[in-house]
Amino acid sequence: MTAALVLEGVSAGYGAVRVLHGIDLSVAEGSITTVVGANGAGKTTLLRTITGQLRPSAGSIRIKDGKDLTRVPVEDMVRHGVALVPEGRGVITELTVDENLRLGGLWRKDRKAADEVLTGMYELFEPLARRRKAAGHQLSGGERQMLALGRALMAAPSLLLLDEPSLGLAPKVTAQILGMLRRLRDDTGLTVLLIEQNVRSALAVADHGVVLNLGRIVASRPAAELAEDTDLRHTYLGF
Amino acid sequence: MSVTKRYGFAGAAMVLLIGLTFVIPSFSSYQLATACAYLCGIAGLTLLTGAGGQLSLGQAALMAAGAYSYALTANTMADAGTEGPLLLLVPLAAAVIGAAVLGLVIGLAAGRLHGPYLAGFTMALVVALPAVTSTFSSVLGGDQGLWITVEKRPASLRGIVSNEAWQAWLAVVCSVLVLTLLANLLHGRFGRHLRAVRDNPVAAALAGINPARTKVTAFVISSAAAGMGGGLLAYTTQSAGPGAYSLVFSLFLLMAAVVGGIGSLTGAVWGAVLLVALPHLISTATSRLELSTDLAQRLDGNLAVAIFGLVLVLVVLLAPQGIQGLLVRAGRRLGQARSVSVPPQSAKSAPSPASSTPTRLSARHEPEQLPATPKGQ
Amino acid sequence: SPDEGGEAAAEDVPGITDTTVTVGTHQPLTGPAAAGYSTISPATKAYFDYVNDNGGVNGRTIEYIVKDDGYNPANTQTAVREMVLQDEVFALVGGLGTPPHSAVLDFVNDNEVPDLFVASGSPTWNQPEDYPYTYGFMVDYPTESRILATYAQEEFPDKTYCFFGQDDDFGEEFQAGLEAVLGEDGLADTQVYSTANTDVAAQISAMKEAGCEVNFLATINGFSAQAVGTAAKLGYFPQWMASSAGGDFNTLSGYLGENTNKLLQGFVSANYLPGYSDTEDEWTAKFSEINEEYNAGAPFDGNTIFGMSIGYLFVEALKEAGENPTRESLLEALESGNVTGNGHAPLGFGEDSHQGYTGAMLTRVDNGVQSYFGTPFVVTGDEVEEYTEERPAMPADGLPE
Amino acid sequence: MQEQHTDRSEPPRLRLDGITVRFGGLTALDSVSLDIPAGRIVGVMGPNGAGKTTLFNVICGVFPPTEGSLELDGQGFTPRPHNLTRSGVARTLQGLGLFPGLTALQNVTAGLAAGSRGGLDLLALPGAVRREARLAERSMQALEALGIGGYAASLSDTLPYGIRKKVALARALVSEPRLLLLDEPAGGLSHDDIEELASIIRTVPGDGCSVVLVEHHVDLVMDVCDRIAVLDFGRLIAEGTPAEIGADPAVADAYLGVEVA
Amino acid sequence: MDRFLFLTFDGLARGAVLAAFALSLVLIWRAARIVNFAQGAMAVAATYIAFTVTALTGSYWAGLAAALVAGFLIGALVERGVMRFVGNSSALNPVIAGLGLLMLIQAILGMVFGNSYRTMVTPFSSNPVEIFGITVFSSYDLFVFACIALLVGGLVLLFTKTPLGLRLRASAFAPDLARLLGVRTSRMLTLGWAMSSALGALAALLVIPTELGLNPHAADTVFVYAFTVAVIGGLDSPAGAVLGGLAVGVLLSWVSGYGGATLAPIAILLLLLAVLLVRPGGIFSMTKERTV
């Protein structure tokens, strides 16, 4: 199996503060990999580094075709098939639901396909269909999270990065979303890098699990194995 | 700074500046007096805009309210035959009260506005000032404004200090007083409430702070400070007229506050100094240039304005935290250099990025939209 | 005699050394008002340079400090204090504008600095009791308007008179002069404008509807042009009678463009200084020459004449003040009545008057040429009389004896 | 569904009576009636957009209900946000709701604003300075009670997320409320932190304070709550003990869904 | 009645230009969340270029094209050269940078072109036409109306119907997010500035012939009124700018005509107050923002 994303010795931080220390990570194509870890472990920082919002101080980040992501500007990420659902419901509150969604597919040349996907999104996220014309700021927390996810999917990414998608979502919706991620993986070969606080569900849905602690990877194993390892869970995940 | 220290510092500053008037030429004393008057207005903006997040372009109108209150009170008292210290103190008090009352009226309306809407409203206010003075020209003296009968320096001082030095004394005492009171407010309960309302009005309300009242109060306080500034200007220049409190002047006050560093009252001091010294320095320097007649005519005045504009742009680009921010950073670097052997701060305290002043006036980046802000809604 | 003042050692007099006399002025070199007035002080400076090149005044060259105040009284206050306290000027010459100069009136008089030839038509400067150091220059607005009104009564009797003016002292004082002549209800309609709004269609259309036939203008040049231009657009062509502050043909044609000659045909305005288009005039010829040589050939217009005339008047006064002038001797020179200037009407300077030009002459535009006609008039009290005396002849080379 | 207004001798801490909220055409709350007994923890669950936050907003007076009324301790209650803490009600916001420009300690002290009525400490007289010191001390105790005293002097937006959540909680607790409204306090917290949060919430009713807890962490809600109400499309679809709710098929259908296999 | 109609028409003509200028402010606000205080000076600079081109070629239309191009370039230059580097540590900084640019540009114009007024020609007669004895618009006014209608229509379409418009808005509201979605925000920002500046230049070019003439300060008052107009209309709303512009134009005309020119600024202040008290975000502000 080829790797959709490979990090080698990636270090990054904010100013003088180093958050990530020599991360080595390989995400297999068409798999769901989850990164778990305590608050402040550096999970969000990891995603920010991959998407180019933060420049790594060392190491390389490559995608499937060997393309070095560290040289790709943020605005070209989607063109390389990388989409991010940022932490904290990155909804553009001044735009309507519809506009937010359309924005996600805007970079694509074929309008038709984008329109179809749009209809698909409304089917996927029913509550959004009811609020099509509502401005982003009117939405409830969970509605916003759905919108952010839908928008990222509009870009038809090959590598989807999710930062705590379950935050503030009803269990039913969380389950739906995770289920959907699996379906997308199976149907379209989508690769997912999932960051979750909700470790149990995350490990349940993922193929591979990575534990991040204080900016270092302390374990990287098949998800099922991780879920079984009580010692590790107690030490780093607290249950 | 503890309260005692603050009072000590204020006292020392007063003594020092008054002492200074004995060594500097009288024109410099006049400049000192104007700088102090400006300082009152700028410090008011620091509180309103810096800590309160309300962008006002109308500070000049409130200074004008102070100046006119001074003028009307002083002239009425003088006509009634009052003399002595009363003729100085009562009009000054009137200046503060007059501006505060106007500030209350405006604040009641402005308290509901935010960002550019408040800016637009306050700008319209300054622009309307000349119209107001000519509409009520029988009282306010129209375009030319009012002459003021002022109480000159006490007879006992006449031989010792120049009129300009005396004006500087008065301005120094009043502005240090204003600054101290503002510092008390900003470092106390009110400052906390003001910043809370600025940062998150809903959360502030839920914490028991009345956002509307806090905003209006900030407006009133800022206006009162401006009123003191206007009163001092009225005293030193013996006049109160609309031309002196134009939109341009209002914008200059704001520039001074920002360029000095809107995050702190010390920044306001730098701003006031700059506002007085910079144009002076630039025009002195440009007038030194030896130029051909033709060139001189093109550059006359324009060169000074161009340099001033350029300086503003450069300061914003190179020192966005203003002069005070620059000094603080330099100080910190110095401190760091000195204490290399001391281990970095305890691991517990999180890294603090260069402290910023979160004034959300132009809503350039709503924090919510920044992926860097975790989990906010 | 003024020479008595000469006994004081030159060093004791502020602004005077053995070789120099330093004077200052405040002018709007920048800001919105610069468009109308920023060319005046260069003209004055050109004249001073000319004098300096010709030996100066009693061996002293004139140093002329020009401070930009942007027409903002607050800046004027700083600028004038700097000149008086720091630069220690001998006198202020030609400070410009009513609001800016009003702001420093008390200060200069408290500091006993001669404050000469204020460039504004306000009667404020003529208060020798309260402001003994301040002298006017321009014919004041009420004087001008009396002359214009009197002429209108004679030339255009039984017409409907109206007034269009600036919403400040300029307009008010001008209007007062008109009403003194025409009577309380002599004006059928009065309209004002504010400099903040250049659209005057509302006012001009009102005057048209009121049937105004003779319109007096207390306007600065830009607004005279707006008034005339707007009226023409409305197909309205009344007789215009303008103040000297807003009747400069060259400037007006700059605003009005191509149609100037047609629009300004018959335009009457008051003036008292040599006309710049009057090439026959010896003063004009000389000033034009100086302008070429010392003012980099800047456009020669009413402002140039105005600036140079102020310069001339000051040099004349300085000469009169004696070998070693003092501030006192300078003022005595002015009070002596020997300083005459170059205007068509006499100066009012004397023991109990600091009034500048006491009268004016009228100009009319004919086929694109603005020229004087008739005799000058002077005003005493409410009386407008013809002034028959000759204008002072220009001394050799335009340098006061 | 069961009878909501069970007659008891003691009035409930909070009574919602037929609360309806409409935003234009959207009915966010549809005649919701609910009692919050004194000294109890009541959970409110429901799908996204069900109206949970809106319910809090009505209780806090952010906007008035379109219909219906409120009672606090048996008295009619027309809330206004800035008077809430004075009435003994405190609320945390979904998200954080901290003041980034203030330190952690100042953030908490701001929660005591209601106690320090009006006045401007213009002269910083000794009395005012002492009072400020007392407030700071109380706030410090609140921080320490949650074990985060060490962060008191840090600007709040430089703190780790978990700590910030606690600061927000401390700010609500410091005013010693009789009714505490928590909107998704566990959102974004890791497992450890949630356990800790649960134990903190459990201690609150010790002082007679009632808690209303809106949360999507079903485990947490089931664990700490005495009673649970479930909203769906603005309607109250179930109310009962955690066990009853857990067994309610309507709730499972509307909210819990099927666990991911 | 005639007079009333005359004043109304005159006010509409003037208001149209205010609207155009206000629209340019709205555009920059939407693109960068900045109130650009240098807008007036930038527009005047472009107008000077138009003036020079017209003087050289003798064609008004060449001048008009030059104004648009120059405006576009000046806007891009200001954004690329200055505004882009203004940090966002305080939202006040762009305001101050704008003021600095304002002074700089005006001073440079003064140095290069001098302070005096220059007459600008108009392509059509500015003499109003009389219909049924009532003086209405001049052909120049109609030309102005046409230009502005065209622009407003174009802008509305651009922003609501085109992907470019969506990109522009997205990068204005949330640049960081927009970038992640593939929007080249930096280009959008420059484009926004350039378009706005071109529009400002056009507005200046249209208004200056009806005023005193071209001068470094020619747009000072226009800027002040246009800012007020934009605030009245709601800074985010092009339609608001147009409506606000016409309203303020007519109000100015009525007040000057019936009450006296002096009262005009007071009337505007009162209008602003009235509007903002009822709608603190301007007439066309979006639905009230949800804060909790």
Ligand SMILES: Nc1ncnc2c1ncn2[C@@H]1O[C@H](COP(=O)(O)OP(=O)(O)OP(=O)(O)O)[C@@H](O)[C@H]1O
């Ligand atoms: N913009 C920033 N500037 C400075 N430090 C930061 C910044 N953002 C995060 N940090 C620090 O970097 C570390 C890692 O943060 P990060 O957000 O990556 O953690 P996380 O694993 O995503 O945590 P959480 O589970 O709370 O989302 C933390 O110590 C945090 O304080």
Ligand SMILES: Nc1ncnc2c1ncn2[C@@H]1O[C@H](COP(=O)(O)OP(=O)(O)OP(=O)(O)O)[C@@H](O)[C@H]1O
């Ligand atoms: N101020 C408002 N304006 C318009 N619609 C609103 C407003 N507030 C809430 N709504 C709508 O009302 C519904 C209920 O919102 P609410 O925030 O109460 O949901 P919630 O139950 O808290 O959801 P979540 O669990 O996702 O936070 C949503 O559809 C929301 O879009």
Ligand SMILES: [Mg+2]
């Ligand atoms: Mg994170």
Ligand SMILES: [Mg+2]
């Ligand atoms: Mg909610």
